[in-house]
Amino acid sequence: MGSLQLKSVRKSFGNVDVIKGIDLDVKDGEFVIFVGPSGCGKSTLLRIIAGLEDATSGSITIDGAEVVTVPPAKRGIAMVFQSYALYPHLTVKDNMGLGLKQAGAPKEEIEKRVAKASAMLSLEKYLSRRPAELSGGQRQRVAIGRAIVREPKLFLFDEPLSNLDAALRVNTRLEIARLHRDLKATMIYVTHDQVEAMTLADKIVVLDAGVIQQVGSPMELYNKPANLFVAGFIGSPAMNFIEASRVGVADAKTIGVRPEHLALSRDGGEWQGKVVHVEHLGADTIVYIESEKVGLFTVRLFGEHHYAVDDVVYATPAAGQTHRFDADGRAIR
Amino acid sequence: MSKARASLTRTSLVHLALISYAIISVFPVFLTLINSMKDRNAIFRNPMQLPSPKTFDLVGYYTVLGQGDFATYFQNSFIVTVAAIALVLLFGAMAAFALSEYRFRGNTLMGLYLAIGIMIPIRLGTVAILQGMVATGLVNTLTALILVYTAQGIPLAVFILSEFMRTVSDDLKNAGRIDGLSEYSIFFRLVLPLVRPAMATVAVFTMIPIWNDLWFPLILAPSEATKTVTLGSQIFIGQFVTNWNAVLAALSLAIFPVLVLYLVFSRQLIRGITSGAVK
Numbered sequence: 001m002g003s004l005q006l007k008s009v010r011k012s013f014g015n016v017d018v019i020k021g022i023d024l025d026v027k028d029g030e031f032v033i034f035v036g037p038s039g040c041g042k043s044t045l046l047r048i049i050a051g052l053e054d055a056t057s058g059s060i061t062i063d064g065a066e067v068v069t070v071p072p073a074k075r076g077i078a079m080v081f082q083s084y085a086l087y088p089h090l091t092v093k094d095n096m097g098l099g100l101k102q103a104g105a106p107k108e109e110i111e112k113r114v115a116k117a118s119a120m121l122s123l124e125k126y127l128s129r130r131p132a133e134l135s136g137g138q139r140q141r142v143a144i145g146r147a148i149v150r151e152p153k154l155f156l157f158d159e160p161l162s163n164l165d166a167a168l169r170v171n172t173r174l175e176i177a178r179l180h181r182d183l184k185a186t187m188i189y190v191t192h193d194q195v196e197a198m199t200l201a202d203k204i205v206v207l208d209a210g211v212i213q214q215v216g217s218p219m220e221l222y223n224k225p226a227n228l229f230v231a232g233f234i235g236s237p238a239m240n241f242i243e244a245s246r247v248g249v250a251d252a253k254t255i256g257v258r259p260e261h262l263a264l265s266r267d268g269g270e271w272q273g274k275v276v277h278v279e280h281l282g283a284d285t286i287v288y289i290e291s292e293k294v295g296l297f298t299v300r301l302f303g304e305h306h307y308a309v310d311d312v313v314y315a316t317p318a319a320g321q322t323h324r325f326d327a328d329g330r331a332i333r
Numbered sequence: 334m335s336k337a338r339a340s341l342t343r344t345s346l347v348h349l350a351l352i353s354y355a356i357i358s359v360f361p362v363f364l365t366l367i368n369s370m371k372d373r374n375a376i377f378r379n380p381m382q383l384p385s386p387k388t389f390d391l392v393g394y395y396t397v398l399g400q401g402d403f404a405t406y407f408q409n410s411f412i413v414t415v416a417a418i419a420l421v422l423l424f425g426a427m428a429a430f431a432l433s434e435y436r437f438r439g440n441t442l443m444g445l446y447l448a449i450g451i452m453i454p455i456r457l458g459t460v461a462i463l464q465g466m467v468a469t470g471l472v473n474t475l476t477a478l479i480l481v482y483t484a485q486g487i488p489l490a491v492f493i494l495s496e497f498m499r500t501v502s503d504d505l506k507n508a509g510r511i512d513g514l515s516e517y518s519i520f521f522r523l524v525l526p527l528v529r530p531a532m533a534t535v536a537v538f539t540m541i542p543i544w545n546d547l548w549f550p551l552i553l554a555p556s557e558a559t560k561t562v563t564l565g566s567q568i569f570i571g572q573f574v575t576n577w578n579a580v581l582a583a584l585s586l587a588i589f590p591v592l593v594l595y596l597v598f599s600r601q602l603i604r605g606i607t608s609g610a611v612k
């Protein structure tokens with residue numbers, strides 16, 4: 001239980017095409033993340049899966065059953081929203097239980113499931129409070145609890161962490177990862193943050209402008225990006241792109257090297273340049289270098305390194321770690 | 334605290350302006366009230382004077398209450414006003430929800446059509462309305478008044494409420510849909526409670542013109558059994574002699590029911606007016 005297929009799903013608002021033909025297979029128990037820049041149609045796609053928005057064309061099947069004409073409540077899904085979307089006039093307990101109550105579940109069953117979910121999320125103390133009396137992190141946990149109580153085939157998360165502060169975001173991320181392990185449920189999670197995507201996903205779907213750019217495991221996307229967009233989007237700091245002609249590579253238009261795959265030396269190497277800025281992050285040192293040969297590029301060094309602005313340095317790409325792209329931006333393998 | 338002290342002059346100026354406005358607004362009411370308790374001579378000789386033991390006279394109130402039918406008039410006014418407010422709020426809110434929530438062909442056009450009613454006075458259609466009421470046998474019934482006032486109040490209600498409903502979070506409504514709430518439950522249980530301040534605002538703006546109206550009661554329901562307070566008070570205003578004691582007493586009495594209704598809504602209303610400021 002809990003598989004999902006999308007077949008050439010399209011969505012237009014008026015004459016603006018937002019989703020331009022999405023095909024996707026999600027297996028039971030998978031944690032799939034849609035990642036992409038703001039406005040690329042991630043939320044719209046999620047809302048189409050939930051049934052909150054009608055697809056203009058295409059088919060959606062959950063567990064092998066076509067659901068295009070099925071209302072959201074009957075699709076066996078639960079959704080967690082960025083803005084929490086808790087019912088302001090209901091207590092935490094009633095917020096979590098409303099879906100089951102509407103579905104006509106017996107009272108004891110609701111009690112039992114709410115108790116279980118609130119224990120999982122350490123919400124027992126707050127069951128009789130209203131959303132206004134909770135902190136942001138607690139509200140988001142209630143929203144997650146409300147989804148768990150429904151025991152859905154498919155969990156849908158729409159940027160659930162983006163309203164939380166940094167520390168809470170890490171905690172809640174861990175909590176969601178733990179939930180996925182415990183519940184073994186299928187989860188679809190939308191974010192614009194590639195770190196969230198890399199840390200949580202079994203499978204990442206990179207979207208841009210309503211089109212899937214690449215589907216793969218986090219390491220596949222990192223090691224074998226299919227095109228320039230994915231190469232630049234996954235990884236931080238972003239990959240360095242250099243015109244192939246400037247470094248004498250004939251069979252490609254652009255080459256890409258990740259900042260962590262460049263070695264730096266004061267004595268000699270392939271690309272000579274001058275340091276323009278240095279960022280010390282403790283575990284990492286990020287060095288920005290302006291080079292006559294290849295332009296501005298970034299180097300990520302592990303640990304502390306003492307380079308100063310205007311130092312002359314040499315960078316050398318690690319063997320086998322350069323990516324080549326053709327004139328259309330596709331990776332050459 | 335230092336910030337508050339720095340703007341002391343500003344605060345006092347603002348308060349001065351507000352206090353003068355309040356005095357100007359309340360003064361006619363005050364005048365009506367004090368003169369309703371004076372004898373006829375005192376009303377004309379010293380209209381500004383408070384009632385003294387010598388001039389104190391409740392003859393106006395005796396006349397009005399002794400008229401016998403005044404209780405009925407009050408009841409009619411009350412029924413018409415409350416029923417019209419209820420219908421305006423119900424239908425206005427439902428229309429506003431549909432306009433703000435659903436994308437359908439002609440949505441904008443429909444919104445404009447409903448808003449035009451704010452600009453065109455309903456009284457222009459009096460003759461047609463009267464003909465309609467005659468044809469349906471509704472002349473001299475409270476139903477006629479309730480229907481007309483509902484129609485009169487809906488445009489403004491739709492206009493104000495649809496703006497407010499647009500501000501209700503889509504996520505909240507979608508959460509309700511996923512939890513299996515029907516569109517009606519979403520409207521009544523999620524959206525209406527959140528726009529309550531706006532509803533109160535609409536209620537007050539709808540109520541006052543209805544309570545004070547003389548035109549439609551006079552034309553559509555002038556019978557003794559369906560007279561409203563405003564129409565009922567007219568019997569004391571004659572072409573040649575006007576019983577000022579009675580008129581003033583009737584007006585003073587007519588203030589109280591509106592005051593009660595206003596107090597019921599006012600807590601919500603103030604929240605409605607200041608909701609932008611505090612949130």
Ligand SMILES: Nc1ncnc2c1ncn2[C@@H]1O[C@H](COP(=O)(O)OP(=O)(O)O)[C@@H](O)[C@H]1O
Nearest residue numbers: 013016018036037038039040041042043044045
């Ligand atoms: N109801 C709507 N009407 C018109 N355009 C919309 C609507 N909802 C979303 N869009 C447009 O669709 C695009 C994708 O939106 P969305 O799915 O919210 O992006 P994301 O979640 O990836 O940031 C945006 O350009 C947005 O303006």
Ligand SMILES: [Mg+2]
Nearest residue numbers: 042043044159
């Ligand atoms: Mg979004």
